Amino acid sequence: MTEQDLALLYEQTPERNRGTSFHDDDRVDLQKASEGLKPYADIHPNDGAPSNMPQIGGLAVDGYKMNALPRTEAKPKSPDVATALNGGVGVMWLREQYDLGA
Amino acid sequence: MSSVFKKAFSLIVGDPSSAALTMPKKSSKKRPLKKLTERELIQLESEIGAKLFGDVPAGHRREFFCLDEKTWIWHEEFKNEKTGKMESRTIRYEVHETGILKVQEGARYSFIDGEELRNLVAAITMYYEQVARHVYGRDPRTGQKLA
Numbered sequence: 001m002t003e004q005d006l007a008l009l010y011e012q013t014p015e016r017n018r019g020t021s022f023h024d025d026d027r028v029d030l031q032k033a034s035e036g037l038k039p040y041a042d043i044h045p046n047d048g049a050p051s052n053m054p055q056i057g058g059l060a061v062d063g064y065k066m067n068a069l070p071r072t073e074a075k076p077k078s079p080d081v082a083t084a085l086n087g088g089v090g091v092m093w094l095r096e097q098y099d100l101g102a
Numbered sequence: 103m104s105s106v107f108k109k110a111f112s113l114i115v116g117d118p119s120s121a122a123l124t125m126p127k128k129s130s131k132k133r134p135l136k137k138l139t140e141r142e143l144i145q146l147e148s149e150i151g152a153k154l155f156g157d158v159p160a161g162h163r164r165e166f167f168c169l170d171e172k173t174w175i176w177h178e179e180f181k182n183e184k185t186g187k188m189e190s191r192t193i194r195y196e197v198h199e200t201g202i203l204k205v206q207e208g209a210r211y212s213f214i215d216g217e218e219l220r221n222l223v224a225a226i227t228m229y230y231e232q233v234a235r236h237v238y239g240r241d242p243r244t245g246q247k248l249a
Contacts, residue, residue, distance in 0.1 A: 005177075005192075077200055080223045084197045087226035088171035093245070094230075094238045095143055 144169075147233045154225045154232075166225065172197040174226065195222060 138146070144167050151166035158164045165177040174195040182189050194205040201213040202222065214222065234242035241248055 080219055081197060081199065081201060083223050084174075084195075084202055084226050085172065085199075087223075087230045088168055088174070088197060090230045090242075091147070091168040091233060092171050094234055094240065095140065097240070097245075098138075098143065098238055 143237070146237045147229070150232045150236060151225075151229050154228050155221075166229070168226075168229065169194075174222070 148165040148167040151168075152158060152164040154166060155164070159180070162178060162180040164179075165175070167175055169175050174197075176193040176195070177190065179188060179190040181187070192207065195214070196203040196205060198213075201215075202219060204210075204212050204214045204218075231242040234240045234245075235248065239248050240246065
């Protein structure tokens with residue numbers, strides 16, 4: 001996949017192209033969702049996880065947990081969607097930590 | 103040459119008596135914390151992602167990666183045996199709160215379910231776990247750096 005292909009994919013992503021996307025109204029407001037994310041350490045206080053660790057850790061190991069969901073008014077309909085959403089949040093968190101040099 | 107003119111000349115063309123011109127050293131501090139670009143990180147992640155679905159058939163090239171928090175990309179290139187031409191297929195999976203939308207070329211949209219949904223979610227989970235360990239050197243459960 002070339003740089004150009006990747007750029008095109010970015011452009012085609014509804015998040016970057018609001019107004020022309022498909023099912024805009026159904027998209028999760030991740031900003032809002034992430035505000036409600038409970039720090040991993042709050043749920044597993046004894047394992048010394050950093051306080052800004054997203055919930056993916058708990059989900060990945062222990063499976064779906066209600067208390068691991070973002071506290072949005074509109075919750076994902078299924079555990080699968082919650083896991084997928086948290087997977088993306090987790091990967092972006094890893095990239096962010098890399099960028100921060102943490 | 104008057105001293106004023108000499109000074110002005112040297113300001114324009116430099117001091118000919120000085121040592122040979124040297125290129126400024128590339129500042130290694132410009133992006134000290136970003137050795138790899140996001141695209142390079144995605145490539146590294148994708149090498150892991152491509153293997154999550156089993157062996158890649160000979161002559162195929164596969165990529166699977168997280169584009170952003172809500173978007174996952176499957177890309178496969180292969181040679182069409184009949185035409186001999188290279189073909190590619192890109193599928194975008196968008197995570198909506200109501201489900202995961204599969205977007206294919208030709209304006210084909212469908213929310214996935216059943217085995218495809220289970221496989222994708224398992225792949226996303228494995229992707230996170232393996233990428234955390236092997237690309238970022240972090241424990242996927244705690245987020246802490248691995249020793």
